Amino acid sequence: MNLKNYKPLLSLALLIIVAYILHKVIFYSFNIDDSAFHYSIEKLYLIFSVLSVIVFVVLLKVKEQSFDNIGMSFLLSTSVKMVVCYLILRPVLQASGENSIIEKRNFFAMFILFLAMETILTIRILNKNQ
Template identity: 50%
Template sequence: MILKNYKSFLFLTVAVLLSYIIHKLVFYIFEINQEVFYYTLEKLYAVFFILSLGIILILLKIKERNFDQVGMSFLLLTSIKLGVYYLLLRPILNTKQYDIATEKMSFFALFILFLTLETIVTIRILSEKQ
């Protein structure tokens, strides 16, 4: 049981590290200046990763208590997380100093990536036999 829980965290950690390396490589190849971004890429990855870890941890605890509520809990936690991300995105949208298209695309790409990873982990949790 504990080994299965570690698999979820290990999967998330490896996927995030690989995506971070690819993200930095894309920025390097296309010579995108990150110094003008409101949030550094490292801060965004850290916030997204911590929230994802929290969601997975909560889902694993809910699975132990009431397996039938995992799916609905995932939807609720994702909705709450969406609100937090909106609060993070507001300063980016209000910035008028530079062209923010690249930063917005990067933010939304991270959102989609982490939502996909959390969905994959949730599917694995739901498909496990009790």
């Protein structure tokens, strides 16, 4: 096992830690109470982190087998992740109230954040071999 090949996972972990700290600081500074949320911030970060790690493990395995298929693998794994996230989001979409609006925006922002991190790190993987 070559640890250099798994460097994107370390980068992903560092980005997730920084994003989590910033997220907690923002919630603290705006006095947003997440205890009434259907999913706590910690649960969401855990879910999104696990899904992102799975995406990157798949991408790194595809990179070892066939570098030309990384882009298609990224699109496929991201599509599967989107379906899983929708299934997780369904209870939040059905909720109503003031906190549900904040929770919906929070979920969407986290999804976009993790998608951006995955996209940037995938671009770095693709650019290394050029």
